Amino acid sequence: MSKRESSKHKIDRRMGENIWGRPKSPVNRREYGPGQHGQRRKGKLSDFGVQLRAKQKLKGYYGELREKQFLAIFEEANRRKGDTGENLVGLLESRLDAIVYRAKFVPTVFAARQFVNHGHVTVNGVKVNIGSYLCKAGDVIEVRERSKQLASVLEATQLAERDVPEYIEADHNKMTATYVRVPALADIPYPVIMEPNLVVEFYSR
Known part of the structure; x- marks a missing residue:
């Protein structure tokens, strides 16, 4: 593991x-x-x-x-x-790694941070490798051309366990996502x- x-x-x-x-x-x-005490009754x-x-x-x-x-x-x-x-x-939710996760470019938020750190995404055409980078409404996040055919990316887009939320517009054919707006708590899945x-x-x- x-x-x-x-x-x-x-x-x-x-x-x-x-x-x-x-x-x-x-x-x-x-x-x-x-752990061995995990089943103890919690106060x-x-x-x-x-x-x-x-x-x-x-x-x-x-x-x-x-x-x-x-x-x-x-x-x-x-x-x-x-x-x-x-x-x-x-x-x-405005963090770049969170948006990459929400757009279903990767299977987990842990993978999203690694994906960004390894230079696989751009924001408005500029490579950004900092997961904590704060995106603004209207920013376009794209998986770089050389990374679009990675098996992990292709598998993530097919995950049925979660959907892309309304505040992100994702195009899995072009591997782009637009951060439409900053969400409220009620919008976040x-x-x-x-x-x-x-x-x-x-x-x-």
């Missing part, structure tokens, strides 16, 4: 939820946590515990971002006008309930 696969499964089991909706998630077989979480869990789940969903990265995104969301929780998920409001409470303590 690759490091990314084990990390992905570890997050699922720790949360006790199939946070990406993947058919191979170990949670589909057993919902308890990893009721404190308010802090509930907030922490919400943060870990949202952070883990986007490829287990480092705390420093995630905090920087939160602080930017807090600086912007409007609802901080909505701003937070909007910024997370999370397989599980995400609670960015609790993340805001966590950082506002």
Whole structure:
């Protein structure tokens, strides 16, 4: 099992939820946590515990971002006008690796970051190899010509387990995706309930 696969499964089991909706998630077989004490009955979480869990789940969903990265995104969301929780998920979905994942160019968000880092995509015709690059509405993301026939890319576009959301227009013949608009929380196809409001409470303590 690759490091990314084990990390992905570890997050699922720790949360006790199939946070990406993947058919191979170990949670589909057993919902308890990893390790010899995973089946112990869990006590009721404190308010802090509930907030922490919400943060870990949202952070883990986007490829287990480092705390420093995630905090920087939160602080930017807090600086912007409007609802901080909505701003937070909007910024997370505007990341280049998130858009590559949503457009179904790759099977997982972990693969999306690697795909971008290896220089397989362009934004408005310019190669970008930084997964955290923030795209703007109207930006066109394209898989580079030499990468369009990669087996992993072709397989990902055929995945039936998820659809391309409305805020992204994907053309799998040309391997392009247009980031139409920054989504609201209600627009984002999370397989599980995400609670960015609790993340805001966590950082506002």
